[in-house]
């Protein structure tokens with residue numbers, strides 16, 4: 001190994017199989033309570049919380065540890081209004097011709113339409129950008145690797161941090177979403193990935209009754 005690379009010891013505390021099975025089951029019972037919520041309360045969420053969930057997301061593994069992401073947190077009513085207007089403009093077109101009949105049929109259980117009031121009601125929007133490349137100190141282009149995989153994993157970390165602290169999120173995908181780069185003044189190497197309103201559920205929030213696939217339907221074991 002070349003001495004240019006530094007390594008440090010790393011270990012985890014011992015956990016017995018019995019304890020680990022219990023932990024795994026407890027963890028599953030906790031995370032299965034997470035639901036995507038579309039009805040947000042306007043109750044404020046401290047900026048410190050948003051900072052920590054972004055820090056947690058940014059601990060995700062990434063291709064060659066390039067950390068090819070930017071999380072833009074918007075808690076500014078004027079900007080939220082602007083984002084809502086731009087998103088609704090695109091979504092209006094989506095729901096009136098751009099989405100196929102079968103797609104609209106698949107969305108019926110969620111009762112969604114082009115109206116996106118949550119973009120203004122939620123106390124924060126977190127817009128995740130994927131960096132298709134980066135720049136070194138001299139302004140030269142540098143490569144990022146497995147950007148979609150990396151940013152997808154970081155988004156998963158973000159959603160799980162939000163659940164852990166007692167908040168809900170909506171993984172919203174207005175399409176096309178280039179308007180986000182413009183409104184938020186992002187450089188051209190950053191492409192919008194997901195728009196995630198976060199906050200508390202409204203008092204009258206409802207979620208569709210959904211079933212998750214069973215273990216047998218989502219896994220195959222070879223032993």
Ligand code: IYR
Pocket residue numbers: 091094107110112113114172173174175
């Ligand atoms: N982006 C639209 C449509 C939409 C698409 C899928 I796939 C969903 O799971 C939900 C909505 C919207 O946000 O309404």
